[in-house]
Amino acid sequence: MSYLERIRRPADLRTLSTPELEVLAKEIRDFLVASVSRTGGHLGPNLGVVELTLAVHRVFDSPAEHIVFDTGHQAYVHKLLTGRQDFSELRQRGGVSGYPSRAESDHDVVENSHASTALSWADGISKANQLRGLHHRSVVAVIGDGALTGGMAWEALNNIAEGQDRSLVIVVNDNGRSYAPTIGGLAHHLDALRTTRSYEKVLDWGKRTLQRSGTPGKVAFDALHGMKKGIKDVIAPQGLFEGLGIKYIGPVDGHDVAAMETALARAKAFGGPVIVHAITEKGRGYTPAETDVADRFHAVGVIHPETGLPVAPSRFGWTSVFAEEIVEIGRRRSDVVALTAAMLAPVGLAPFAEEFPDRVFDVGIAEQHAVTSAAGMAYAGLHPVVALYATFLNRGFDQVLMDVALHRAGVTFVLDRAGLTGDDGASHNGMWDMALLRTVPGLRLAAPRDEDTLRAELREAVAVDDAPTVLRYPKGALPQSLPAVGRQGTVDVLARHGGVPRVLVVGVGVMAHTAVEVGAALDAQGIGSTVVDPRWVLPVPTDLLSLARQHDLVVTVEDGLVTNGVGSAVRDALAAAGTDVPVRSHGIPHAFLEHASRAQLVEEHHLRGQDIAREAASAVAALTGAAEVRPVDRPAG
Numbered sequence: 001m002s003y004l005e006r007i008r009r010p011a012d013l014r015t016l017s018t019p020e021l022e023v024l025a026k027e028i029r030d031f032l033v034a035s036v037s038r039t040g041g042h043l044g045p046n047l048g049v050v051e052l053t054l055a056v057h058r059v060f061d062s063p064a065e066h067i068v069f070d071t072g073h074q075a076y077v078h079k080l081l082t083g084r085q086d087f088s089e090l091r092q093r094g095g096v097s098g099y100p101s102r103a104e105s106d107h108d109v110v111e112n113s114h115a116s117t118a119l120s121w122a123d124g125i126s127k128a129n130q131l132r133g134l135h136h137r138s139v140v141a142v143i144g145d146g147a148l149t150g151g152m153a154w155e156a157l158n159n160i161a162e163g164q165d166r167s168l169v170i171v172v173n174d175n176g177r178s179y180a181p182t183i184g185g186l187a188h189h190l191d192a193l194r195t196t197r198s199y200e201k202v203l204d205w206g207k208r209t210l211q212r213s214g215t216p217g218k219v220a221f222d223a224l225h226g227m228k229k230g231i232k233d234v235i236a237p238q239g240l241f242e243g244l245g246i247k248y249i250g251p252v253d254g255h256d257v258a259a260m261e262t263a264l265a266r267a268k269a270f271g272g273p274v275i276v277h278a279i280t281e282k283g284r285g286y287t288p289a290e291t292d293v294a295d296r297f298h299a300v301g302v303i304h305p306e307t308g309l310p311v312a313p314s315r316f317g318w319t320s321v322f323a324e325e326i327v328e329i330g331r332r333r334s335d336v337v338a339l340t341a342a343m344l345a346p347v348g349l350a351p352f353a354e355e356f357p358d359r360v361f362d363v364g365i366a367e368q369h370a371v372t373s374a375a376g377m378a379y380a381g382l383h384p385v386v387a388l389y390a391t392f393l394n395r396g397f398d399q400v401l402m403d404v405a406l407h408r409a410g411v412t413f414v415l416d417r418a419g420l421t422g423d424d425g426a427s428h429n430g431m432w433d434m435a436l437l438r439t440v441p442g443l444r445l446a447a448p449r450d451e452d453t454l455r456a457e458l459r460e461a462v463a464v465d466d467a468p469t470v471l472r473y474p475k476g477a478l479p480q481s482l483p484a485v486g487r488q489g490t491v492d493v494l495a496r497h498g499g500v501p502r503v504l505v506v507g508v509g510v511m512a513h514t515a516v517e518v519g520a521a522l523d524a525q526g527i528g529s530t531v532v533d534p535r536w537v538l539p540v541p542t543d544l545l546s547l548a549r550q551h552d553l554v555v556t557v558e559d560g561l562v563t564n565g566v567g568s569a570v571r572d573a574l575a576a577a578g579t580d581v582p583v584r585s586h587g588i589p590h591a592f593l594e595h596a597s598r599a600q601l602v603e604e605h606h607l608r609g610q611d612i613a614r615e616a617a618s619a620v621a622a623l624t625g626a627a628e629v630r631p632v633d634r635p636a637g
């Protein structure tokens with residue numbers, strides 16, 4: 001039996017010697033590579049926190065002492081040490097979640113995988129512990145250098161510093177990277193702290209060597225020592241955190257379990273807020289990850305474990321189309337600039353950065369700041385394109401409303417991973433954007449359905465310079481191209497079925513493909529329909545309202561919240577216009593969705609064409625059976 005198999009709970013770790021822990025660390029790495037290569041997942045981040053997590057669990061008594069992982073994508077090792085060693089269905093329905101999950105274990109605290117929240121959680125937990133007389137319980141937050149760039153982390157630090165009598169240990173897992181190298185002043189500061197450590201080593205060597213070699217050596221040592229003091233004064237290595245009132249321990253080699261344990265034990269014994277600065281390497285111990293320049297295998301699909309190469313190379317997807325088109329736009333328009341919140345490559349801005357390095361800004365994991373900074377850029381004559389994952393725009397909602405929309409700033413938001421993403425679980429589904437953005441006055445939102453519409457709508461969006469524009473599209477491979485068969489004003493007509501169209505089927509974005517299936521299925525039952533893609537779905541186009549009046553029933557299909565989404569906007573707009581044509585809206589339910597594949601979620605929530613068509617057919621039957629069938633305006637001719 002391996003050491004890993006013998007670990008059922010963190011207490012089992014405490015009987016192991018340092019050499020045994022080293023063997024265990026190797027077993028954990030082998031396990032991670034073997035299992036994550038089969039399922040996909042956050043391989044690089046977890047390979048980097050093996051020893052750190054072992055040390056945390058040896059020093060702190062989880063679950064009585066809470067361990068909060070920021071973002072949570074680096075909690076696989078924690079799972080392995082807390083009784084979850086079946087990773088065969090990692091991130092799949094019914095399998096282990098890719099993030100901490102309270103349903104799985106008492107050792108898991110925070111499930112939200114939006115970054116930079118751990119310090120606020122820890123602050124709250126330690127305040128509660130104090131008030132409840134549980135002072136003896138330490139609280140631990142493990143936060144990456146990337147997550148530490150988020151504003152919320154600094155708001156929390158500001159408060160944590162006030163609690164000198166609260167045992168709160170912040171482990172900064174500093175691997176120098178978010179996806180790409182972490183940017184900004186904080187990253188430089190962490191770097192300076194690291195450099196000081198190398199410097200200390202030189203000094204130790206100097207002390208030993210020079211002091212042994214008589215007077216000249218001693219003079220040289222004094223000079224070196226003076227230089228160290230001088231450098232320390234300039235870079236003030238401990239200055240930032242200690243200046244805030246938070247004790248700093250480090251930098252510590254995060255791959256040395258014994259050193260980490262010593263540092264954590266000191267931090268725990270201190271009894272107040274302490275930062276333990278651990279230096280780690282993302283992808284540690286797995287050559288393909290260690291040598292990957294892009295992102296050290298931050299998140300992989302299924303890969304060959306020996307080479308790290310993908311088993312199925314990814315198909316040309318939505319992100320790549322955006323990546324190409326924004327470069328084209330950039331060539332024509334020197335005022336177009338791009339912003340990313342630490343996700344340059346994942347959102348498709350790498351080619352733009354390559355060609356226009358001065359016109360792309362990585363702001364760190366700081367979506368709120370990205371949005372307002374973009375408002376400033378627009379005010380000063382640029383057209384910013386803020387590229388985010390849809391779910392992370394939630395962070396910047398107030399800034400979209402008050403800084404961009406209120407000031408009629410021409411800022412374009414490009415929301416990748418909109419709709420159901422599935423395997424990353426509840427917090428990653430990009431399902432809130434349309435419901436939230438619907439409330440923003442003046443904002444226009446387009447949902448492309450395929451490659452051509454993505455290109456066209458992006459061009460249309462950046463042409464708007466007096467209001468926020470938004471483009472949203474899903475994760476993954478592109479669907480087949482879906483050409484329009486006609487145009488009604490601004491609305492694309494995708495199909496017409498039957499002599500007398502009774503149902504207007506409205507497909508939002510990628511769901512236009514489902515809408516086409518609905519139209520065909522209704523046709524098979526002898527029910528005529530018009531299938532449309534409004535393209536710009538918010539505000540509801542007047543041409544769509546005109547079309548709705550020519551039908552008995554409107555059916556909307558969207559990859560967003562069914563409550564308050566586009567369907568509900570269409571219903572409200574029709575009601576406001578005094579038209580009582582019924583609207584049946586289909587979308588994602590108002591709930592947090594467990595991790596599963598996108599296809600499973602689509603099926604579970606009745607978003608397949610056949611489900612929607614069945615429901616529409618019975619609605620038509622009910623209308624037909626009703627005593628009064630509403631008179632409708634048929635198109636002339």
Ligand SMILES: Cc1ncc(C[n+]2csc(CCOP(=O)(O)OP(=O)(O)O)c2C)c(N)n1
Pocket residue numbers: 045071073074113114115116143144145146147148173175177178179282298341342343365367392395
């Ligand atoms: C609010 C928010 N924005 C963006 C992301 C996407 N994201 C996930 S992990 C990550 C990088 C995190 O870097 P770091 O905290 O240093 O952790 P590491 O992966 O290096 O261990 C980013 C940007 C997120 N989870 N939350």
Ligand SMILES: CC(=O)[C@@H](O)[C@H](O)COP(=O)(O)O
Pocket residue numbers: 071073113298299346417421424475
């Ligand atoms: C933790 C996090 O927020 C990201 O790493 C996310 O899991 C990546 O998702 P994609 O695989 O869709 O880029």
Ligand SMILES: [Mg+2]
Pocket residue numbers: 144145146173174175176177178
């Ligand atoms: Mg990092």
